[in-house]
Amino acid sequence: MELPQHWRLADQRYRLIGEKCPHCEASIFPPHDVCPECSKPAGSLYTFAGTGTVYSHTTIIDAPEGFDGQEPYVVAMIKLDEGPLVTAQLTDLDGPPEIGMPVEMVTRKLRTDGDAGIIVYGYKFRTALEHHQDEAASSQDTAGK
């Protein structure tokens, strides 16, 4: 992939920035500018919370160029809590993935273009971290600005 393309995709890859349709309220990821639900223009940016569940998954044994050295790795379709399905690697797995498993977004290295090329960062998903919530704890909703 070309440098400008990686650079253009940074917002959606780093922060899961998609869109919210101003007409039908549908959450859109990746951003399309046209709502896939109602076909009307949809340009309002929306930061997804980064939580969802595994909808389906497969294991890659024979990795394409740029991903070699990572295999075997799991690619999953994640049903985001806001609705859209997104394809991403599952990381930090401690056993086989399961359909319906709750996951959360993390930013990781996606690929590197050899030893001299750029490092491409973006979203992957992992099993939600076990987290000792205190009574006073509130939700981590700062991402949706």
Next chain:
Amino acid sequence: MKRNNHSEDTQDPLLKTLIEVGIVGYGAYVPRYRLPAKEVSRVWTGGIGAGPILEKSVPGLDEDVATMSIEAARNALARAQIDPGLIRAVWVGSESHPYAVKPTSTIVAEAIGATPHIQAADWEFACKAGSETMQAAIGFVGSGMAQYALAIGMDTAQGRPGDALEYTAAAGGAAYLIGPGKDSIAIFEATYSYVTDTPDFWRRPGEMYPSHGDRFTGEPAYFKHVGAAGRAMLEALDAQPGDFDYAVFHQPNVKFPERAAKELGFTQDQIETGLLAGRVGNVYAGSSLLGLAAILDEAKPGNRIFFVSYGSGAGSDAMVLRVTDLIAERQGRAPKTCDYIARRTEIDYATYARYRGKLAT
């Protein structure tokens, strides 16, 4: 004005701010993989000899200082609950920046939504790079230049196969959102730095692994600087070790901080909470910052914390913090240091060698 260069004559060496500054949010990160010290000794010494720690943390194949800093920074922001657009600096201290040329800090700043109206830079001072970013952020906020600055110490330390450091060279660190005292969970009462030119540990350009002066890393390096910084801070504040609820020191292993604490007059009880090296190893630029995060996870309003970092080359930053009433509501807003330590997958030496790129392919 006549300037006196004799340090013993320097009046009030404390670094002070114009306005009150504190920690508004903090976040830890430790990757999930663990290499037991007995695995290192199994491979290199036939299993003879006890390691300096129980086990160390190892980053996954898709992790580096940028990704780890992003997660710690997100935890700090989740606790602070401020608009990232208000941050005016993102600084990452490390000796494992993913690029030789291209800042880690811009990647982190972009990922947390803090760009573009910010200062961003990568810092280097061996294991002191993290506390340096905190001191700089204190200055940035304390001078009134910025409302918030994000200071991060994070490392994926390099250990030459078979070297003594391979037992401990680990990965992890913490992020601190520095801001106005009135919004802070802990206020900086004072900071101080003690630095000399000491060749105890270094890495030349292009070298994969650092070199060190073996026993020279102890007495004239770690103990001299940590001790001097700690004593100067206590003296300047006219404080006693007993005035503090917690103390945390740079922890290349377990013994060094235990001895430094004892020599300064701190008890095992005071250092227990922040002493993580036995379970995560030496996380270099993140070491004392991660220990401080573990303390903040359980600190109560009014607690006083004594902090001394150490970086080879060499120097120590000492800081004294007082915990405020805001701590309780923010502690649980993000995963705690112990949550990351409890998330643990043990690996063997071969997997470690693969994950850390120690095999020629």
